[in-house]
Amino acid sequence: MLKGLMRLATCAAVLFSMLSIAQADDGRRVFTGTLGKTPIVVELNTTQPDEVTGRYFYEKYHRDLPLSGALQDSTLTLTEGNNRYGDDKPLPTLKLEETGDGWQGEWQSPKGKKLSVQLTEAKLPAPTSTTLPFIATLPKSEPYEYLRLQGLKLKPAKTESFMGYNLQWWVEPESKISLFSVASGYPAQDQLRINQLLLERLWQEVISYHSCMLQGGENAEQYQSVAPTFLSPDVVSLNINTGYDCGGAHPDVSNSPVNLNVHTGQDIKLQDVLWVGERENTSTGASASNQSDVLAPWLIKQFTTLYPNEMKKPADGDEDSCDYTDENVWSVLNWHFTAKGIYLGPYFPRVQRGCDEPEWSILPYSVIKQHPGAVNLQLPQS
Template sequence: MKNTLFCLLFLCLLFSFSSGQNKRYILEGNIGKSPVVFMLDDYGNNDLSAKYFYKSTLRDIRLEYEKAKNGDLIFSFADTYIKYKEKFVLKRKSTTVFEGIWKDSKNKELSVSLHEADLSQIKNPFLDSKYIQQLRKEAPENFIRSSYLVFRKDTVSGYNGHKADWYSEKFSKTSFMRISATEKSEAKNVINKKLFDLHLEMAINQLSCSNYSAYNDAEGIDYSTSISYWDSNLLGFSNFSSYFCGGAHPDFGSTGYLFDLHSGKEYELDDIIAFDKSVTTEAKTNFTAYSAYRSNFFAPNLAKLMIKQHQFEKPKDEEEDPCDYTNVEYWNFPSWTYTKEGIVFTPIFYRAARSCEDSFLLLFKTLMPYKNKDFKYQLK
């Protein structure tokens, strides 16, 4: 489930409002004396949505919209028990200038002043990050948010004679690894930049994980990172996340990573295992070719190996037992982790059967005949 969480949040948070009358306004200003960033999405036909964060906390607060008879724009945050906990009553002075009041459930009032954000004035300390440059183009509010992030080294861990430094981010409370400065890896700096980008993304996702009925406490996503392989050539680890950012149900997913310690290359699963000469990745060709290979060659062969090694049988009653590990389609896009013994695969089931998503090991000796000829390391 490569980058499942990150993709879901990216679609939710960075949706493009380019069609028709849709427009996103990124505003800065103050509620009383407190600096805020305010995001207003105008879909046309009097359909708006909004969210904002205080620069002191960086956590999104989602707001519901209603239009007053006098033309005021009213945005509020409420929960099950209180009609509203806070409310904005705004007047649009111009296209990108808003003024009004904020008040809480006890009728405390503060003045509100918002204007269009000027990204050229944002002093972001992470401009050499590819992820930050992506945010600048596609999610300006998160570009602003990221400029306030603070990372601190807090612990060191060991694995197979190697050391990893662990950093925590102040506002999101996320923790993630870097290759220790004492390691002699040729590509240490290259890989650490990629690991830093992953940590930035984790922090932004955590701070953006919000819904309409509860305040964001920076705990909506539970991350867990585990190093699974580390020798003189390769570093492998998995990043698991369980999360609830609104919607009908919580969700979860795992992403596996494998880095070449000499070149800094990040390997995809299909760079390692090839069941046919048509093997490809989405990045190398396109999703159509990638999906065709996965459906026609990867999934059938992987399912066959799994059935043989783990003695899977088709359930007699799929309504009673939906965990049919003999179903090839569940192996099309499994999540994976590169380990000392082999590769651990987790099939992806439909939403109602997500509890079936257990992990299963295929030993390297089983996978050896299918090693991608371009993968220069032995499967061991």
């Protein structure tokens, strides 16, 4: 089983047979070549000659360096990096001339060091039958990311048992992004399907990490923790918590739960499990009540009964306490399964971000079973 998971985990770096040209649908073109003697991968968008954008990475390091500049006739002048923090420091430059299938020219450091640049249109190794479906879509949609992933491999990390299922953790060493696959506990086809989705999500998080590093520049930071929250014959549920500083006004933290139907691989929506509005009447054509309109006040009522102390409304003028009786904070929900019930996380404005993620806001399965959604899932007895 571990060998099979290794094949899945390293599929982004396996050898491929057929070749395709690297050009995204939106005008971005991808090139491979050398800067000096060092192999690089370059993405350029020259559709607006006076505002050329791009990026490149050294194949050895995979970290993006931003490019910007202008194309005049057949001469492309680019600046590497930016001075977004106002330090106005000198930056490296590239001056390239268009060739039949790429670019050639020179890179120059702020101190005057010069290195030759040779680029040709990238030829992409075609996916094989063992390639993860998500990665197989990248040659057309994101050829640059596809080439980045060719040089990255997952390494097996710890193993653990969770709710009767054995988990194998994987880590991508450069980004330190980590996620698990299921080593045993499910029928073979269900387990293969779930593991493909989990490993695809891991690679998506790796791509997001590199996007954050590019946007945030030298001060960018990102950390991430992943926790399985519930595994059953029908459900795989986990939560991805990400803290990031990608060049925005403030650092931030977000939760991104994953709730998968074991038998179909589809994402489970909250309304698949919990429905509190009127059902659609197909015989009369009456539409269902808007679940979002009725869910928030219903949740407040349930939580007030279950957790009266936590749901006490703060006194007038108390701006430091968390008001969980405000319907607005329950309008956008992070939710996932747990052994005791469904966890529903409220969402507060940034200034009250400390009110997010209360430990107590779990709706017991005994309540959920009184308001079932459309998908029949085996859930624990409360």
